[in-house]
Amino acid sequence: MTTLTIPDHLLALDARDPLAHKRGAFHLPRGVVYLDGNSLGALPRGVPERLARAAQTEWGEALIRSWTAGADAGQDWMALPDRVAAKIARLIGARPHEVAVGDSTSVNTFKVLVAALGVAQPGRRVILTDADNFPTDLYVAQGLNALLGGTLELRRVPADDIEAHLTEDVAALLLTQVDYRTGRKLDLEAITAQARAQGIVTVWDLAHSAGAFPVDLSGAGADFAVGCGYKFLNGGPGAPAFLYAAERHHAAAPVAISGWMGHADPFEMARDFTPAPGARRFVAGTPMVLSLSALDEALDVFADVDLDALRAKSLSLTDTFIDLMEPLAARFPLTLVTPREHARRGSQVSYRHPQAREVMTDLIQAGIIGDYRTPDILRFGFTPLYHSHADVWQAARGVQAVLEARA
Ligand SMILES: Cc1ncc(COP(=O)(O)O)c(C=O)c1O
Numbered sequence: 231m232t233t234l235t236i237p238d239h240l241l242a243l244d245a246r247d248p249l250a251h252k253r254g255a256f257h258l259p260r261g262v263v264y265l266d267g268n269s270l271g272a273l274p275r276g277v278p279e280r281l282a283r284a285a286q287t288e289w290g291e292a293l294i295r296s297w298t299a300g301a302d303a304g305q306d307w308m309a310l311p312d313r314v315a316a317k318i319a320r321l322i323g324a325r326p327h328e329v330a331v332g333d334s335t336s337v338n339t340f341k342v343l344v345a346a347l348g349v350a351q352p353g354r355r356v357i358l359t360d361a362d363n364f365p366t367d368l369y370v371a372q373g374l375n376a377l378l379g380g381t382l383e384l385r386r387v388p389a390d391d392i393e394a395h396l397t398e399d400v401a402a403l404l405l406t407q408v409d410y411r412t413g414r415k416l417d418l419e420a421i422t423a424q425a426r427a428q429g430i431v432t433v434w435d436l437a438h439s440a441g442a443f444p445v446d447l448s449g450a451g452a453d454f455a456v457g458c459g460y461k462f463l464n465g466g467p468g469a470p471a472f473l474y475a476a477e478r479h480h481a482a483a484p485v486a487i488s489g490w491m492g493h494a495d496p497f498e499m500a501r502d503f504t505p506a507p508g509a510r511r512f513v514a515g516t517p518m519v520l521s522l523s524a525l526d527e528a529l530d531v532f533a534d535v536d537l538d539a540l541r542a543k544s545l546s547l548t549d550t551f552i553d554l555m556e557p558l559a560a561r562f563p564l565t566l567v568t569p570r571e572h573a574r575r576g577s578q579v580s581y582r583h584p585q586a587r588e589v590m591t592d593l594i595q596a597g598i599i600g601d602y603r604t605p606d607i608l609r610f611g612f613t614p615l616y617h618s619h620a621d622v623w624q625a626a627r628g629v630q631a632v633l634e635a636r637a
């Protein structure tokens with residue numbers, strides 16, 4: 231790929247990018263523009279060594295002693311979920327004891343839905359959600375309803391109509407802040423406030439939010455949330471997920487999967503479940519040490535990152551891509567489905583194209599790795615920690631070449 235013709239104004243943006251140095255913290259394969267960090271984040275350079283240490287030293291040498299080694303300093307394996315939770319908390323506007331790390335986003339969605347229903351207004355049985363929510367959110371709610379003998383109503387409405395459906399019969403609102411297809415970002419603050427005014431408990435899926443831009447769950451007064459460790463948090467394939475439970479619910483919210491690792495004192499081996507303080511009670515079973523180690527290391531890349539700068543760069547990258555694609559959208563059957571309005575955009579840009587699947591196959595062949603989503607969506611994810619405006623330019627030129635070749 232040539233870099234000679236990158237427009238000066240884009241090079242200038244890169245020259246004054248306060249996050250430019252973060253690119254060096256990632257392994258990015260040569261010859262590839264990777265625009266799928268919203269599905270699987272790139273590999274942070276520190277992770278392989280950390281994994282080797284966790285395997286060879288902590289597991290291989292210290293063996294079972296690692297569960298408690300360094301406990302006084304909070305460095306033991308037992309506390310690893312809590313250490314990771316504290317790092318995620320800063321990114322989502324939570325306090326460390328309001329975040330639990332482990333299991334998948336799907337499992338955590340189940341846990342927080344049960345918790346939400348447990349603190350909902352008595353008598354309310356409706357879960358309100360976006361009809362186009364990510365499948366796992368819909369399926370988990372369906373499964374929970376089946377478990378409860380069909381006593382719930384899963385009310386699915388278009389995202390644009392959600393606010394009109396925040397009525398007094400709704401128990402819980404289950405929404406994904408950034409739509410995985412379109413990249414449309416919901417106003418978490420406003421919707422949470424409206425829901426709370428109706429006595430509705432909010433459950434936010436932050437899969438495409440955490441690590442992409444600042445989220446302020448506490449400031450918004452959100453009740454519960456979940457999110458993935460392997461997307462913008464770069465924790466690696468199948469990384470542990472997180473859940474958020476506002477402190478005010480800790481005492482009353484039921485713990486659906488009350489496992490021994492969420493017990494106040496697991497090695498007391500008591501006969502009855504006494505929840506650990508805070509969100510740790512939602513950590514059901516043995517911490518996934520290897521994958522938690524990778525996520526823990528990956529999160530250190532964020533340690534000194536100003537989240538407002540992260541958001542500003544994300545918007546600059548997506549603005550640039552939309553601008554560069556505009557002439558192509560005029561020549562080819564591409565329809566922008568991502569909002570142009572900053573407040574309504576996550577960190578991705580998507581287009582409809584009648585041959586989206588084939589076009590994405592060609593793009594990936596050409597080293598522009600984005601994603602196809604049914605039925606006709608070309609999706610390009612931008613990760614402010616490791617993308618430059620020059621990458622955005624390469625990507626747009628790649629799209630142009632593929633579309634011209636197909637025409
Ligand atoms: C909005 C959303 N929720 C949840 C998930 C994933 O859940 P899990 O990690 O359990 O597969 C994804 C992506 O896979 C997603 O985009």
Ligand SMILES: Nc1ccccc1C(=O)C[C@H](N)C(=O)O
Nearest residue numbers: 268269270364410411437601603
């Ligand atoms: N976990 C995965 C495993 C395999 C393939 C994709 C995923 C994704 O995360 C997809 C993503 N949630 C999306 O918004 O499309």
